[in-house]
Amino acid sequence: MNVTGGKRGRITIHDVAAAAGVSISTASKALNETGRMSAETRERVKRIAGEVGFRPNALARGLLSKRSFTIGLLTNDTYGRFTLPVMAGISEALLDHGVSVFLCAIEDDPALGQIHVDAMLEKQVDGIIATGKRLDRQLPIDLSDLPVPVVYAFTEGxxxxxxxxxxxxxxxxxxxxxxxxxxxxRIAHVTGPESFFSVRERADAYRDVIGGEGLVMFGHWAELWGHEAVADIWNKESERPDAIFCGNDQIARGVVDALRERGLRVPDDVSVVGFDNWEIVAGQTRPPLTSVDMELKELGRQAGLTVLALAEGRPVDPGVRKLPCRLVVRQSCGAQNPRR
Amino acid sequence: MNVTGGKRGRITIHDVAAAAGVSISTASKALNETGRMSAETRERVKRIAGEVGFRPNALARGLLSKRSFTIGLLTNDTYGRFTLPVMAGISEALLDHGVSVFLCAIEDDPALGQIHVDAMLEKQVDGIIATGKRLDRQLPIDLSDLPVPVVYAFTEGxxxxxxxxxxxxxxxxxxxxxxxxxxxxRIAHVTGPESFFSVRERADAYRDVIGGEGLVMFGHWAELWGHEAVADIWNKESERPDAIFCGNDQIARGVVDALRERGLRVPDDVSVVGFDNWEIVAGQTRPPLTSVDMELKELGRQAGLTVLALAEGRPVDPGVRKLPCRLVVRQSCGAQNPRR
DNA sequence: CTGAAAGCGCTTACAG
DNA sequence: CTGAAAGCGCTTACAG
Structure with missing residues (x-):
């Protein structure tokens, strides 16, 4: 015995029309709520379609309408840390519109990217969303001259x-x-590599708020760097910070662990804030991290609705749209509720 | 000014045929390497197709061939921890065959699942792969009577x-x-909830190897549980383990941290092994964790090739295929290389 | 060696 | 109120 696949004899609109004793055109119009016919006929066709389990073939439909109700999501974020929330937002926004999403992970490989783009175009996607892992890098493939609309999310367009x-x-x-x-x-800022645009932007904002140079330490995106930074600071003679704003949650976790290992209490002695609100890190830190959430799901939602608008020919103004972040308060700062 | 989308005047095989001065049938045959014609004609058509940037419409093709070169990946693993590697394997295996993948995250919502399945069937997917986050649970939707082949990966089928x-x-x-x-x-086993099939299976294997009851502690899948378990063990009078095999990497991380906080050295005093080989956890633990990798990418690859086989009508034996895991050795056990 | 015709499953003017 | 016909873009017997 073995399993068999294949699509044996799917039910088409022919079958529905025959079973209902009407023409194909009438069946089509009945099911699509178009044209005019007796309510009785319309109802009968719809009932029969339901009974025989009719499912319109989207390929045939797409051929006529020039719309496949399909979009492509291109990403070079293998890890999925940024892509997954973005994808969730896109999917949620577009599901209501009957749009499905092809996910294409292209790493940083231009050839792989080209293959995926070609495959999507052949499949007549209505549009493409390009997403990545940093704001100041383009995907390794040029999307600027495609026959379908392209929207960028969390990657440079x-x-x-x-x-x-x-x-x-x-x-x-x-x-x-x-x-x-x-x-x-006395708030310090321990962050990632200065080569990242977002690192510089966050550091500038930090200096802006504290109204001075402050203490900015550039490093890399890892827990280890959090440990090193704390060691650096506390090994110096200078005045110690009572708060550390970190460039991401991993650094923040390293900082929190390092502080605890030095016998310092978080948040009593030192408050710590992370960035990304990456649940797996922020939630498991002791104490759990207060962190900045980039609202990637909302970003995905808007990107999805925007490609859809473009695909439908609705005008959309070009440009960069900055979406506000949200502070998620946990225990690492010493307060439970931002509104308190 | 605004951005415009839409698919204005795509090039069809008509255009290619006209430009090459041949009929549509000849153009089609030239491009598909079928039929017989002068090498000169074939080359000319292909060259012109390339020049005008002809891309065959997969919708039209699919209508004829009953193959959409599209499959659906259904998952209830929102976090993506298991799905992402599986997806990577599927994608890699199927790309060569021109197959694209619809990713559908359905949470544990049957209604959402049904909507996605309906959408995929209308889009004529050649098959569906169902994937989840545990082996002893089905997705919240019945896939057993679909007109397309379904393969299960990391979820109960x-x-x-x-x-x-x-x-x-x-x-x-x-x-x-x-x-x-x-x-x-003296190896202990600190693991997740006993209600998980895989937890029982791993615990049984553990007892098997050590040849006795051993010390098995069921708990939950979090770092905190690792801390608690270590506290429990070391607060007792009984003999202390010199190794702890953990049910996942998060527990293992908690265990390692708890041991270090007690002044115990890992691996010198106690060796620790995790499960999942989740890079973000295993790699950031101090010292990095030796961990069991479930080879989810390979699992995805095989699942992908299997739906493809079924979609093409090739026979496949039903049943459960267990894929071997691999031990990834890092520093938490006191050795660098399993082959040494 | 090349092309006219039928058809995949649907929708949409158009005619009756 | 209902249906015959054309057509979306392609492929595939079949005829010449």
């Missing part, structure tokens, strides 16, 4: 396109202002 | 279907045998 990104400056401000509100006065 | 899963018993054996080989004699 072209000047004539629509690009959605998080407002990192506003997110950083949110974090630092919160620390200030918590009564912290 | 039906008796007549093909199901791919990791061999958790073998994986656990690998881990415990490795600890034994490292000279460890």
């Amino acid at each position: 072209t000047s004539t396109s629509v690009t959605f990104r998080s407002d990192d400056a506003q997110g950083a401000r949110l974090a630092v202002e919160w620390l200030v509100k918590m009564g912290r006065r | 039906t008796s007549t279907s093909v199901t791919f899963r990791s061999d958790d018993a073998q994986g656990a054996r690998l881990a415990v045998e490795w600890l034994v080989k490292m000279g460890r004699r």
